[in-house]
Amino acid sequence: MWRRRLLVLLGVAGLLSGAVPAIADPVGRPDAVRTAEGPVRGVVERDARVFRGIPFAAPPVGELRWRPPQPVRPWREPLDATEPGAACAQPSDFGLPESFVEDCLYLNVTTPRRGGRNLPVMVWLHGGSFTTGAGAIYDARALAARGDVVVVTPNYRLGPFGFLAMPSLTAESPGSQSGNYGIQDQQAALRWVQRNAAAFGGDPRNVTIFGGSAGGASVCVNLTSPTAAGLFHRAIAQSFSCASELASKQQAEAAGVRLATGFGCPDPATAAACMRTKPVRELTLSWPGGFPVVGGPELPLHPPEALRRDRFSHVPLIMGNTRDEMRLYVGLEFEARGNPVTPQLFEQRVRETFGGAADRVLARYPLSAYPTPAIALSTVVTDAGNTLATCDHLAGYRLASARPRPVPVYAYQFADRTAPVPVEIPGLDEGAMHATELPYLFTGVFGEPLTGPQRDLSNRMIDYWTAFARTGDPNRAGLPAWPEHRPDAGANVLTLDLATSGGTRLTDVARASNCAFWNSIGFGDGPREPR
The missing domain is CATH 3.40.50.1820 (Alpha/Beta hydrolase fold, catalytic domain)
Structure with missing residues (x-):
């Protein structure tokens, strides 16, 4: 049964939700940073500067549900980056609250208080069986201060919103595979790092991805993903074996069709549009579990096969x-x-x-x-x-x-x-x-x-x-x-x-x-x- 059961990967559930309001920007403040999309203002603490709830992609709602992440709309006035953005939709887990929010593509940045230039950047991909978790759960102040690094902890879409695959969804986005929206979000966050690391004192030429459990699986996926090549330079996979296979296109899409049929959306021609009308709560609580999907441009091969064929990013590994x-x-x-x-x-x-x-x-x-x-x-x-x-x-x-x-x-x-x-x-x-x-x-x-x-x-x-x-x-x-x-x-x-x-x-x-x-x-x- 252990061999047949789904991956059981640690998850902890949602945090605060809500949009990030605009605030005034005092010139020259150490808590103010200008990103490529617009200025943000965080908090300066004893050992670290922390910027929370920065949007890195457009809200994946409405017609953007089950589509690749889109660019965030730039802003001019400083955004309040003192509180986390919403945790992605997920059931409760380990006694922490559920979330039924789709507008969740936010990340958090922690830097040493004294700042710096060309510091290593570490991007944490959280665990949670691809069903639960949030970047803001992980307090990186000690890691950033002692290690003299910039730490980025993004959210990514979870459950059905991140990993539902169906033929009708795949057909909507030529050049991508449905069921990998959460992985696409991770890579959108890594592209955000390439644009913005220097503004926080980081070096975009020295990025380490690391993660545990489902986050470790995500490291294995990005290590073997052609669409992630060049976005990171070192990788740390914690508590997940890169010798493990994931879901095939056929398995994932068959499971997606079964879910859609259960929601009254059996017609392949209209299933995608039909499923977009379904409430977040019902979809979240009905999700049977799922994983990144092998067979598209994000993940053409199972990770062990990619390693065997020498088709992965040649970066140092822990x-x-x-x-x-x-x-x-x-x-x-x-x-x-x-x-x-x-x-x-x-x-x-x-x-x-x-x-x-x-x-x-x-x-x-x-x-x-x-x-x-x-x-x-x-x-x-x-x-x-x-x-x-x-x-x-x-x-x-x-x-x-x-x-x-x-x-x-x-x-x-x-x-x-x-x-x-x-x-x-x-x-x-x-x-x-x-x-x-x-x-x-x-x-x-x-x-x-x-x-x-x-x-x-x-x-x-x-x-x-x-x-x-x-x-x-x-x-x-x-x-x-x-x-x-x-x-x-x-x-x-x-x-x-x-x-x-x-x-x-x-x-x-x-x-x-x-x-x-x-x-x-x-x-x-x-x-x-x-x-």
Whole structure:
């Protein structure tokens, strides 16, 4: 079932909504910046300047629903950039509010307070299973100030508004594939960065894209997208294996036709116009899930196929996952619902997932080796068999680093089992579950402050990430060495863990996660179909 289910990628839901009003512009203020589209005024804080809610494309409403992003209308009077723009339409998730707003193509910019020129630019693509999330959730002040970088956190269309594919929609926009509107938004934000980075002190010739979960998937998509070529110069994919396949044109359009038929829009000739009449709320809450679509100009090949064929942007890469990725999803499916994993349920799930290889899996992962059946199941599916798994990540590293023109790949695993968690699950040791690295890059992302030792590890992560953004190499004076990943080199994955003296060590995660075993039964290597 883990192999068949949809990608489960961390999401957190919407923030503030509303248009950005015009305000007066005092000449020479440090909180004022003139963009190519018009002036904006943000706020100057203790360590950073922050500009929130800047529109980077026209509102995708009315006839612009399900069309590629269009240029924003320029303005003359300064816009108030002190509050976030609307979060894109999404259901509630992790206890945060839903949003039913389509006018949501806004981004946020955070710079060091002292400013600067030609600073590295880091563009964060948020997670959320392509269904939830918003750029403004991620407080980048510490990242910008300590790393001396400019950080941009855009929204992009989600759910049906970002990823609905239908033949009638594809026919409306020759030269693009329906179902990739969210990816087109991301690339529109990257083009905005090319136009405007210098105004905020950034260098448009030195842009790093980074993202976690669905944002990590977005990094893989843009890495292999011809229409994103030249818009970035380094990339960091967190908790998503680029060895994973996404949705084909045929799969996505068939699912879209089924959705449209359920809304009373079965006629291919009128389905697009008919669906544009449907309310945002109904479409949002009816969305069954979806992913970027392979088969058009934005994504002509599945990411692993593009890597194999050497058809991707040759930029330096950081790639990695967390030590206990799947404890989040096992916990949410079972323990959080009052249905704890039992020994019988553990065996049932292993047999459903691994079929004829299940006896070998059960022998390699005996229940007696784990404190609870939930931890046993989480360990199995964290090691292999899905797009968050360690062995699947290693397959992605190998694809990226084994090209005729190899690119530098730096591999990591976040293993701090004391980290704040996205959700507390009674009866489960959450460990270093999915997304637990995020509070170490973005301040208070789960609302829990870091301890002193955790702040030290956070500083080290920020130093690595921003050194990489600056030069394409995370190594710098004062940091433990982080070697490039070599598939045959053994212990060369940087592990970030407070249980280790100094917070880092080099680990052979292939051995720790039994990847030779998983390869022997066909579950250790990509490509992976959507779960």
